[in-house]
């Protein structure tokens with residue numbers, strides 16, 4: 221379940237061994253809960269990016285950010301409220317789809333703009349990339365057909381861009 | 396110039412102006428002990444690695460320079476975990492070098508392999524396993540930089556044996572190279588100008604302000620700046636257990652130590668304050684008591700180098716991230732500007748001062764004088780030690796009742812004269828920490844006040860002290876109990892004493908001390924206290940141990956029971972009885 225209480229922290233870290241353990245260890249020791257975590261290289265090989273989703277009702281995101289920043293290998297942290305972020309996640313699922321159900325499942329995948337990545341005699345594996353909430357919807361609709369396996373990557377996010385060029389902006393923050 | 400990794404390691408330590416290493420060799424670190432023979436660095440061979448860690452802490456406490464430890468892998472590294480955690484909790488700059496099995500053997504459960512960086516990750520400011528021999532000088536330079544800047548703390552460098560034996564081209568990173576190698580580390584030392592002005596306005600508007608000074612004042616070497624602020628604003632000061640000496644105890648504005656065993660006035664002034672100026676302190680639970688009852692009417696100005704401390708426990712009205720020395724000086728300047736320009740005047744402080752002196756008169760530190768034939772009063776021993784201490788004496792202590800009496804009854808008039816385990820509360824701290832302190836300040840007398848329980852945890856380091864000719868003085872307050880635990884069982888577990896009795900005679904502390912090469916004295920009679928202390932103070936060619944047989948039934952007062960609010964502080968029973976009489 222994704223809610224407005226889930227904030228995304230994108231954490232730029234030095235690409236060194238043990239960094240994941242440092243971040244995970246910090247969350248464990250301080251009693252912070254992680255909803256999801258994705259780690260990926262960036263365009264600069266010296267750095268990796270962690271995308272961490274936390275529930276701000278359970279832990280003050282300010283404390284999480286400040287404690288993370290104390291890790292020497294953490295270079296930059298951006299905290300994004302759901303409204304400030306463009307978020308995507310990838311879902312892979314194997315769904316029961318015998319002759320009878322197959323076309324219905326394919327139709328559903330089509331509606332959501334997903335794809336079929338593998339076909340077996342009574343199952344299909346599907347993939348869907350999109351906003352986490354859309355993935356939730358898809359998951360709910362496809363469940364009645366029978367899900368044998370499902371994996372989600374955890375979300376990655378970018379800050380939303382400014383809509384207006386600076387000189388057109390009437391009010392707004394400087395940064 | 397081509398060196399072995401081991402030579403590069405020792406040379407790097409020299410480049411960092413290391414004067415002493417506390418350590419003990421073994422298999423994996425062996426290669427580093429060879430070039431040490433040719434180095435100007437003094438090595439102190441300890442009897443247990445925990446001792447090395449606490450010695451390095453004691454050294455750091457009194458000199459302000461990072462303590463350096465070097466030990467081997469596996470059990471030696473795990474023996475260091477306690478002092479590393481201690482240094483982490485009290486923000487003590489420490490650089491620990493540990494040996495590790497050769498790179499190819501890592502992960503194979505090799506002999507004396509343990510995941511040292513994994514084990515110490517949560518108790519170090521940073522740690523690093525050196526896999527590339529060429530990086531050794533850089534990692535050492537980073538370690539010293541990280542340990543001593545920002546919020547100080549322990550940094551561990553784990554070095555595989557084959558990294559020590561491989562050849563490296565010697566280089567020493569420049570400042571720029573150092574900074575470039577730590578892109579995520581830029582501690583913010585200068586406070587925010589607008590916040591500093593806001594702090595100044597808040598301070599001059601307060602009617603009942605209290606400066607709540609923490610150990611950060613000492614780490615930042617900000618005692619002078621603190622004194623200037625206090626004097627300009629006529630603000631009373633409390634100094635936490637970690638900050639004893641940051642402001643002179645004999646200054647009329649010093650209210651002493653707050654907290655669980657703080658004195659009544661310090662605790663109550665914080666409770667009644669309309670402003671707490673919290674400087675280099677972290678609202679520890681031993682200071683605040685039950686949080687929702689802590690200083691309920693106080694606004695908070697909070698200055699700390701660690702942004703995570705601001706708002707961690709109590710939300711400040713004026714948060715300032717920065718180095719205490721710089722920020723306090725800036726606040727003082729801003730206050731002076733407000734006063735000089737006539738924009739503000741200090742409120743009349745007399746009513747606040749008179750309430751404070753009322754508490755001071757009514758509830759001074761108190762213990763009942765001994766009746767004829769009673770055992771020694773530990774507080775009396777502390778007073779005698781204090782009154783006979785040569786100018787500039789450094790005091791270390793263990794953890795327990797004796798620690799609280801040490802902090803309560805000593806008069807700290809100079810910074811860096813108190814060596815103590817506050818955050819972790821590590822029994823066994825005092826003997827090695829006192830030794831490290833004496834190594835750092837050989838010109839000073841160093842006394843350790845220890846409990847009989849604590850002494851038994853690390854006493855073996857007196858062998859180190861004897862053989863290295865480090866003449867520390869140890870006063871054991873032998874109450875034959877784990878006294879602090881006994882006190883809790885007496886007060887909160889209906890006097891059901893469970894596993895706290897130690898015996899006054901077993902071990903025989905005098906024989907034990909003598910066997911370790913120390914001079915040793917035992918004091919059982921009140922009349923012997925002074926002569927024994929005088930004798931101990933006159934011995935300067937070896938360590939001295941004085942065992943004082945003290946009254947096991949003495950308890951530390953005042954006391955804020957665990958879970959209680961500071962408003963419910965329990966005073967000494969005699970004072971409580973007297974105040975009941977006053978009420979009737």
Ligand SMILES: Cc1ncc(C[n+]2csc(CCOP(=O)(O)OP(=O)(O)O)c2C)c(N)n1
Pocket residue numbers: 793794795796797798820821822823845846847848849850872874876877878879880
């Ligand atoms: C390593 C460690 N183990 C246990 C404790 C819990 N503890 C705190 S004070 C204390 C008793 C200390 O006894 P002693 O050294 O005799 O000092 P006293 O309180 O009697 O003055 C104990 C067991 C601790 N702080 N540290």
Ligand SMILES: [Mg+2]
Pocket residue numbers: 846847848872873874875876877878
């Ligand atoms: Mg005892």
